[in-house]
Amino acid sequence: MKQWIAFWNILLKDMRTYYLKPPNVSWGIIFPLAWTGMFFIRSGAGMDRILTLIPGVVAVSILFGTTSMLSVTVTFERKSRSFERLLAAPIPLNVLMLAKTGGAIVFGIANAFVPVIMAAFIVDLSQVAWGAFFTSVFLIAATSTFLGLFIAVSVSEVFEAQTFSNFFRFPMIFLCGLFFPIEKLPLVLQPLSYALPLTYGADALHGAVHGVHQMPYLLSLSVLCAFGIALFAVSLWNIKRKWIV
């Protein structure tokens, strides 16, 4: 019970201190809006194409929102040594890190629904498979957050966190099938696409929103889940190895 009191309060503290700050809230709204506009301009599509654009905007919004916030906040707390306070508290390390990542996951999910809410005023969303959509959004948010954690554990400065994040994010955006269908990518790049978690998340989102997807949901979501678990496990191992020296 005591560790869940700690869990809940760490999550609440992070929400208040980082994620619900006005700059982050406005960023969470403007960023998906900008991505939507960019997709529209690039594709030259009309309102009827909104449904096909939603998965890309949702996936990118989650990816950028979670990785940026988590890697920066954890690195910042490490620099100011307030993270030591958490490491010295009687909370199992996995519970502690789930609490630290929980806020970013919620932030990512909230980011995902900004374009959805905007789209709801323009097009009919009755054909969306909400169960699959929400599961995909949650798993993309969790996996992207754990990627942010992996980045945070790998760097020591806040600016390094941002630079290192981009090392993962930009290849993922271009290779996960959001801009170009994977089958149209050069043959040599296609295996790389399938090594990226967002490929599976984007495919599941496409299926949930407009019914077109390459892989069965079970496969996409299972692979996404496996990526999330692997990233979290590697991050915990790195924390024990690098932060409790």
Add this chain to the structure above:
Amino acid sequence: MIRPQPARLITSVCDRQALTNMNMITAEHLSKQFGDVRAVDDVSFGVREGEIFGFLGPNGAGKTTTINMLTGLARPDTGRITIAGIDCTGNGRATQSLFGIVPDESNLYPELTGFDNLSFCAALYGVRKADRGNRARELLKTFDLNDAAQRKFGGYSKGMKRKLTLAAGIIHRPQILFLDEPTTGIDVNSARQIRRLIGDLRQAGTTIFLTTHYIEEAERLCDRIAFIVAGRIVQIDTVESLLQPLHDKHIMMLTLASPSGGIGEKLKAAFPALAFEAPAPNLIRVEAGYPIQVGPLVRFFEDQGIDIAEARRMRPTLEDVFIKVTGLGTEAMRKEKGAGGIGGGGTGKGRGGSGGGSA
């Protein structure tokens, strides 16, 4: 570099069992290496329940590394740690609910208010919401921070930050408190208040592990002290026992009206049985194994055309013991001092430092 021998080695299983049984904290043969630097080298000690145990040494001596190993923030390369009878060598988290930590930096959250910081720290130890609020208010009052309770921690002064960090360390009423340089770099009043509160905690039965490089602070507060130099413990004992060998030593500090200038050789020639030292241009420290007669000294300086403004008899202090045991000058400690050194005022034990009557 001085490589002193460890003060005590625990050699047998019986020794180890006895040490563990009577101590709240037991460290046996702890070592820790960072690259080429051996930060802690075969350190062994025990901290008894309810005592203030001082860990005294200059910066870089291995104090913080030792605290980090005891609190689970660092893994020892070798050795064994037992806290409250629980072996936590490989699992630092096993005993983390039993102790509080006040790190050498005030590392609370700058964006949270004083009240919210304390509430959050209590929540980390599983304290329920109603109790968290009451305890936070109680501690804010104890530390004279009531007026700043709703201000953000980032806007606090250094002394206020230190006090709130100490309050956060005891918010969950721990049995053991690790204090890492609690008064370094803060104003005299805040340091005095923190020392008084440390004394109060000891009275309430809290076991305290205190690291400091303020010799006077350690002398005033601690029941027992370990001197640590270059990662090794050179001596552990009670303050009284540490001072015992110096009880027959007599010290007098002469303050001259003007700088003494090169009269050292003349002094030595005139008083061959006395030892002289000049800690400052107008100060002469005289030491002997028998009571020092001030009259001949006054006459000597008058003959040299120098007036003595004050002649003060001094009691031997822990500083003298530290110099004798470690071979280090107190400059090694003093050069790192901020404003928080002893400025008088009450402490837990109230023992006086250097001082005595003017002659």
